[in-house]
Amino acid sequence: MSFSRDLKANAEKVWEDGYNHPFVQGLGAGTLDREKFKFYLLQDYLYLLQYAKVFAIAAVKSDTEEQMTGFTTSQYFILANEMNVHRAYMAEFGITEAEVAAVKPSLYNRTYTANMLSYGLTGGLAEVLAAVFPCAWTYADYGKRLKTQYADKLEENFYKTWIETYAGDEFSQSFEWFYDALDQLVANMSDAEREKITDIFISSVEFEYLFWDMAYKQQMSY
Secondary structure, rough: HHHHHHHHHHHHHHHHHHHOOHHHHHHHHOOOOHHHHHHHHHHHHHHHHHHHHEEEEEEEEOHHHHHHHHHHHHHHHHHHHHHHHHHHHHHHHHHHHHHHHHHOOOOOHHHHHHHHHHHHHOHHHHHHHHHHHHHHHHHHHHHHHHHHHHHHHHOOHHHHHHHHHHHHHHHHHHHOOOHHHHHHHHOOOHHHHHHHHHHHHHHHHHHHOOOOOOOOHHOOOO
16 A cells, blocks of 8 residues: 555546546647647746745755755756746747746636645645645646547647657656655654645645636636
């Protein structure tokens, strides 16, 4: 039994609702309105900058060299690899640096990142990992499933690079260390403390769903 690997089952409904959301399915089918993707692209770019900060905070809080290496390596992957996918798509859209700088984060974006940053600033490493885990894990899971489900349409798909990035082994390997690290951190916790970690994880999966929905509706606020 692994506490970390069992977390997905605790969030199964919203996890599957996320995969079946028309935004995600539109990525797979290649039918997603490009203006919706552009909205997502810019919001997610802002999101990733804040997401990377959480890993920096966690590195400072790390108790071991192994933990520090894990958090700093993941932060580097976000900034140097994952964001490059966004930059490449933004170039295709002809989005300038000035346009990026002018974009404001949506209410949903601000709330999600504020939630993660609050755990980074006030919580322990287990809370931090629970908060950031769903972003990486859902993307890897959705990417792999979309690549399989829409394999016959992938070559002509405008979103092929996005799908293949998140379906790829390199992305999965970038957060593989999360599982064992979280299992070690909760090993001596009480059932009540573990339940809190589970609740944090589920909340972040819910935020992931809201991010897809926000992008699909191109919704800045309520």
